[in-house]
Amino acid sequence: MQPFPLSPVATPLIFERSKPGRGGTRVPRPIAAKRAADVLPKAALRRDPPRLPEVPEFEVMRHFVELSLKNHHVDRALYPLGSCTMKYNPKVNEDMARLPGLAGLHPFTPDAACQGALELMHTLGEWLKDIAGMDAITLQPAAGAQGEMTGIFLIAAYHRSRKDTARKTVIIPDSAHGTNPATAALAGFTVKAIKSDARGQMDLATLKAALGPDTAALMLTLPNTVGRFETEVTEIARLVHEAGALLYVDGANMNALMGVVRPGDCGADAMHFNLHKTFSTPHGGGGPGSGPVAVKQHLEPFLPVPVLAKEGGAYVRQWDRPQSIGKLHGYGGNFGMHVRAYTYIAMLGREGIRETAQAAVLNANYLAARIEKTYPMPYGRGLHECVATGTPFKDQYGVKTLDIAKRLLDYGFHAPTVYFPLIVHEALMIEPTETATRDELDRFADTLLTIAREAKEQPELVTGAPRLTPVSRFDEAEAARNPNVRYAFGQ
Ligand SMILES: *Cc1c(COP(=O)(O)O)cnc(C)c1O
Numbered sequence: 001m002q003p004f005p006l007s008p009v010a011t012p013l014i015f016e017r018s019k020p021g022r023g024g025t026r027v028p029r030p031i032a033a034k035r036a037a038d039v040l041p042k043a044a045l046r047r048d049p050p051r052l053p054e055v056p057e058f059e060v061m062r063h064f065v066e067l068s069l070k071n072h073h074v075d076r077a078l079y080p081l082g083s084c085t086m087k088y089n090p091k092v093n094e095d096m097a098r099l100p101g102l103a104g105l106h107p108f109t110p111d112a113a114c115q116g117a118l119e120l121m122h123t124l125g126e127w128l129k130d131i132a133g134m135d136a137i138t139l140q141p142a143a144g145a146q147g148e149m150t151g152i153f154l155i156a157a158y159h160r161s162r163k164d165t166a167r168k169t170v171i172i173p174d175s176a177h178g179t180n181p182a183t184a185a186l187a188g189f190t191v192k193a194i195k196s197d198a199r200g201q202m203d204l205a206t207l208k209a210a211l212g213p214d215t216a217a218l219m220l221t222l223p224n225t226v227g228r229f230e231t232e233v234t235e236i237a238r239l240v241h242e243a244g245a246l247l248y249v250d251g252a253n254m255n256a257l258m259g260v261v262r263p264g265d266c267g268a269d270a271m272h273f274n275l276h277k278t279f280s281t282p283h284g285g286g287g288p289g290s291g292p293v294a295v296k297q298h299l300e301p302f303l304p305v306p307v308l309a310k311e312g313g314a315y316v317r318q319w320d321r322p323q324s325i326g327k328l329h330g331y332g333g334n335f336g337m338h339v340r341a342y343t344y345i346a347m348l349g350r351e352g353i354r355e356t357a358q359a360a361v362l363n364a365n366y367l368a369a370r371i372e373k374t375y376p377m378p379y380g381r382g383l384h385e386c387v388a389t390g391t392p393f394k395d396q397y398g399v400k401t402l403d404i405a406k407r408l409l410d411y412g413f414h415a416p417t418v419y420f421p422l423i424v425h426e427a428l429m430i431e432p433t434e435t436a437t438r439d440e441l442d443r444f445a446d447t448l449l450t451i452a453r454e455a456k457e458q459p460e461l462v463t464g465a466p467r468l469t470p471v472s473r474f475d476e477a478e479a480a481r482n483p484n485v486r487y488a489f490g491q
Contacts, residue, residue: 082429118315133264147272147291200379227382237267256384259354
């Protein structure tokens, strides 16, 4: 199936479709119903009717279907956004998350009355611990970044509990996701960035030089953001521990490792998952998310409250945990995400989890093999993503990576991640995920090769892209500084 281009036709606002007096759906008034004016205090009554569009139901439906076709999403076509793991989300997850008993559960329901929901969360936690190779877990954090924050707070609490107060530095390789240094800084640590070596991995000598009595932790992404496994990770863990520090693993990219490698077995003390990436729940545009944090025994006393536990056959939320870092998120976290991730893991099973990771790696490597002669990869092939550079196109034809990304939209594909990781110039970071078929990978590779030819023969086609989308290019600085998102009634 060739993805169709995004609809370039301008869509009116739903208010512009409205005709005064037409109304929408009419609901009969129950005979015994009282008027609002009879029951509400006068001050609570609205003076003017709400300004709702007067549009029949089918037009509302068509309006939103049309809008959905103006945007790119995983249900439309490949969305190979590197580091974001934009895989197809099986719809059975959605069915389960919408079960009335789960979706309608009040967050203040006492433990005894929501044993099923607590069992689901507890079981999900057990599965994630197993995948992580860890001893304890919290499902509370609502994003990868909040998971990192939780993990670093746990590590800080651990050092504090040992009266080891001189540890003020967190070491982070220069290939890391921006959330890592942001987390460490926000948690009050000094960030020490260290350079990756020619393989795109951590250099042991550089690490040794950076470690000291002031080091609280090393934050390591596994596999790292150039898609490479840190082959010396057990030695890295040994060095970190020898220096009295702890190893935090950013597990947002576990799609490449789950069922194959367990960070806990590699020596990690804490890690977070991104359920909304690896375990297939819809994400993008800021949420919702879920970033469970799994830890080894020595960090368990500090986990955020409440801690979910099984006591004498019943599931309980424990609040009495004197060493806890406290609460990070309302209730138990984003429960709907837990239901989706639970469903996904239950559907796949142990073997399926491993095969998913293997297929993700195979897909990325197949794609790399098809494009690497045209789009060079400075650090070679990786695991679950290909990190290429657009430097040759910029140097020879004045076509930037951004232009290539924009041109992909004309062919019905979402652009990959661009200009990240920072250690690759003009980076194009492509993560096809396991849910791309070989046909789709071939079409995507063919399109990239076509764009490479265009860059050489008709560069203006690429630098002027996209042409087939509702809007072409924004003045991004203006859009960020002076966003105009207001609809003015009657003007
Ligand atoms: C996505 C990602 C994060 C942040 O996760 P959010 O849920 O967006 O906060 C952190 N690290 C890596 C490597 C990521 O890919």
